[in-house]
Amino acid sequence: MEQTQFWLPYGTLVGGRYTLERVLGKGGYGITYRGTDNRLRQSVAVKEYYPVFWCSRYADKGKNIRVQQGMESQYCKGLERFLEEARTLAQLSGISGVVRVTDFFEENGTAYLVMEYLEGRNLKQVLDGYGGRIPPEVLFPALSPALFALKKVHEKGLIHRDLSPDNIMMLSDGTVRLIDFGNARDTSDNKSMTMAMKEGFAAPEQYRSKGQGQYTDVYGICATVYYCLTGKLPTQAMERLMGAPLPRPSELGVALELWQETAILDGLELFVQKRIPTVEQLWQRLYIAPAAPAPEYEPQPEPPVAEEIPAEEPASVPEVAEVRQPCEDWSWREMEMPEPEAAQPENPELEKINPMDGMTVALVREETPVHPVYEQPKPERYFVPPKAPEPRPTREPTLAERMRRFFRRR
Numbered sequence: 092m093e094q095t096q097f098w099l100p101y102g103t104l105v106g107g108r109y110t111l112e113r114v115l116g117k118g119g120y121g122i123t124y125r126g127t128d129n130r131l132r133q134s135v136a137v138k139e140y141y142p143v144f145w146c147s148r149y150a151d152k153g154k155n156i157r158v159q160q161g162m163e164s165q166y167c168k169g170l171e172r173f174l175e176e177a178r179t180l181a182q183l184s185g186i187s188g189v190v191r192v193t194d195f196f197e198e199n200g201t202a203y204l205v206m207e208y209l210e211g212r213n214l215k216q217v218l219d220g221y222g223g224r225i226p227p228e229v230l231f232p233a234l235s236p237a238l239f240a241l242k243k244v245h246e247k248g249l250i251h252r253d254l255s256p257d258n259i260m261m262l263s264d265g266t267v268r269l270i271d272f273g274n275a276r277d278t279s280d281n282k283s284m285t286m287a288m289k290e291g292f293a294a295p296e297q298y299r300s301k302g303q304g305q306y307t308d309v310y311g312i313c314a315t316v317y318y319c320l321t322g323k324l325p326t327q328a329m330e331r332l333m334g335a336p337l338p339r340p341s342e343l344g345v346a347l348e349l350w351q352e353t354a355i356l357d358g359l360e361l362f363v364q365k366r367i368p369t370v371e372q373l374w375q376r377l378y379i380a381p382a383a384p385a386p387e388y389e390p391q392p393e394p395p396v397a398e399e400i401p402a403e404e405p406a407s408v409p410e411v412a413e414v415r416q417p418c419e420d421w422s423w424r425e426m427e428m429p430e431p432e433a434a435q436p437e438n439p440e441l442e443k444i445n446p447m448d449g450m451t452v453a454l455v456r457e458e459t460p461v462h463p464v465y466e467q468p469k470p471e472r473y474f475v476p477p478k479a480p481e482p483r484p485t486r487e488p489t490l491a492e493r494m495r496r497f498f499r500r501r
Contacts, residue, residue, distance in 0.1 A: 096149075097141070097143075097147065097148045097149070098114050098117065098122050098124075098141075099111050099122075099124070099139070099154060101113065103154065105137065105154075105198055105199070105203055106194065106196050106198060106203060106205070108128060108129050108130050109126045109127070109128060109129070109135060109137055109203075109205060110126055110127045110129060111124045111125075111126045111137060112124065112125045112126055112127065113125050115136065119142065119143060119144070120140065120141070120142050120169065120173070120273060121138050121139055121140050121141050121142075121173070121273070122138070122139045122141050123136060123137070123138045123139075124136070124137045124138075124139070125137075125208060128193075128205075133208075134208040135193065135205050135206065135207065135208050136205070136206045136207065136208045136209065137203055137204070137205055137206075138203065138204040138205075138206065139201060139202075139203055140169070140170055140173040140201045140202045140203075140204075141156065141201060142165075142166065142169050144162075145158060145159055145162040145165055145166045145169065146158045146159060146162070146166060146201075147159065154199045155199050155200050156199060156200040156201050157200075158200075170201065170202055172273065173202050173204070173273065174195065174197075174202055176204065176272050176273045176275065177192055177195035177202075177204045179249060179272050179275050179277075180192040180204075180206070180272055182247055182249070183243075183244060183247060183249070183272075186240055186243045186244065187236075187240070187266075188236050188237060188239060188240020188241075188243070188266075188267055188268060188269060189240050189243075189244065189268065189269050189272075190206050190207060190209065190260075190268050190269065190270045191206065191207045192204065192205070192206050193205050193206065193207065206270075209260050209262055209268055209270070210262060210263050211260050211261050211262035211263050212260070212261055213256060213257050213258070213259060213260050213261070213270075214256035214257075214259045214261065214315065214319055215255075215256040215257050217261055217319075218256060218318075218319055218322070223322040224319075224320065224321065224322045224345075225319045225320065227320060227345070227346070227347055227348075227351070230316065230319050230320060231351075231377065231378065233261060233267060234259075234267070234312075234316065235374070235378065236266065236267040237259055237267045237269060237312075238312065238370055238373065238374045238377075239374070240267070240268075240269050241254075241269065241308060241312065241370050242369075242370045242371055242374075244269070244275075245305045245308070245369070245370060248277055248278055249272075249275050249276065249277055249278070250275065250276060250278055250303065250304065250305060250307055250308050251269065251272060251274070251275050251308050251311070252274040252275060252276060252297065252303065252307060252308070252311075253271060253272075253273065253274040253275075253289060253311070254269075254292065254308055254311030254312050254314075254315055255289055255292045255311065255314075255315055256315055256318060256319060257271070258270050258271040259315065276303070278303070278304055278305075290324070290327055291314060291318070291324040291325045291326070291327055292310075292311050292314040292315065292318075292325070293310075293311070293327075293328060294306070294307045294310035294311065294328060295328040295329070295332060295361050296363065298328070298329065302363070304363075305368065305369050305370065306363050306366050306367070306368050306369070308370065309358050309366060309367050309368070309369070309370060309373050310328075310358060310359060310366065312358070312370070312373065313355050313358030313359045313367075313373070314359060316355055316377075317340065317355055317359065320340050320345050320347065320355075321338075321340050321343045321345055323338075323343060325337060325359065328361060331361055332361060337356075337359065339352060339356065340352055340355065348380070350376070350380060350381055351376075351377055353376075354367070354373065354376035354377050355377075357376070358373055358376075
């Protein structure tokens with residue numbers, strides 16, 4: 092049996108000026124068509140509110156939607172949120188990184204949102220084109236404009252709450268657009284929010300009606316980066332709260348700088364207090380390498396203090412010596428000489444007696460004449476006495492001499 096078609100056929104006119112052509116995508120809450128603005132003669136994207144679990148339509152029987160019995164309240168609330176998305180995007184029309192809304196209206200029991208037509212692919216399609224993993228050198232430059240656009244959205248007091256590879260478009264001209272603001276909410280009024288969850292990309296606080304903020308989008312964008320780098324869906328937040336691990340990208344074979352990997356994991360922290368709080372800080376952590384830490388100061392040992400050596404006293408200058416020459420008379424060799432007595436020095440400045448050569452050496456200070464011009468004393472001279480010849484040993488007296496001495500004593 093052929094499935095009943097619920098989307099509008101080719102050539103359907105809505106809003107009095109937009110002709111629908113083909114279906115670009117279908118989701119749980121809507122259908123997106125490519126169309127033409129007959130007034131401006133340009134391509135547009137038309138999004139129709141169609142929650143498949145609350146309504147139905149038979150395209151061959153008309154364009155009107157029939158709400159299921161008992162689902163009227165939910166359907167109306169969803170329709171109001173859809174129109175709120177249009178108003179939200181109208182506030183963001185001046186941001187270059189956000190899809191631009193040109194018109195919205197209600198018709199056929201539902202509502203339509205007209206946006207600029209984007210020629211390109213979303214990150215999920217880019218991921219498939221790279222074989223399941225986008226290299227870091229391709230992904231990070233492409234995501235930088237999206238982070239700046241998200242920062243501008245936060246400055247308007249809005250959060251996206253549905254960031255994933257499906258909602259980031261990479262256009263053919265190299266630019267990036269954030270799309271699908273159906274779950275976007277205003278954080279300035281501090282009201283309760285509906286639970287919006289996309290498995291693997293939803294932060295833990297999105298399972299509650301309060302406590303969401305800019306850090307919620309930080310979790311979503313980091314989960315998107317994790318998925319594009321590894322090709323693996325991040326472990327669901329509630330499973331991680333029960334103890335399930337989240338593998339590091341490097342453990343899955345991704346060649347990534349350590350500081351970038353740390354930034355991604357810090358953005359995926361379960362507890363808000365530990366998570367990177369803003370998109371601006373996340374950008375700085377992902378794109379600016381941290382400075383190398385300064386080396387720790389190590390006090391150098393002080394050099395040993397040199398001991399003071401007392402100055403030596405100048406050596407005393409020896410006094411000039413006067414040499415007394417020995418007598419040249421050698422007649423004593425032929426006669427017996429009495430034992431010589433120690434000669435007494437005539438000079439009162441006698442200082443040394445040399446017992447080795449029997450010579451008396453007297454050290455006498457020579458009178459130094461004064462220089463006639465400069466009156467400077469001349470240096471003292473040293474006088475070395477010539478060495479006297481060694482005395483010959485006394486010979487034994489002859490027999491005649493001994494006899495002569497004997498009779499002489501008689």
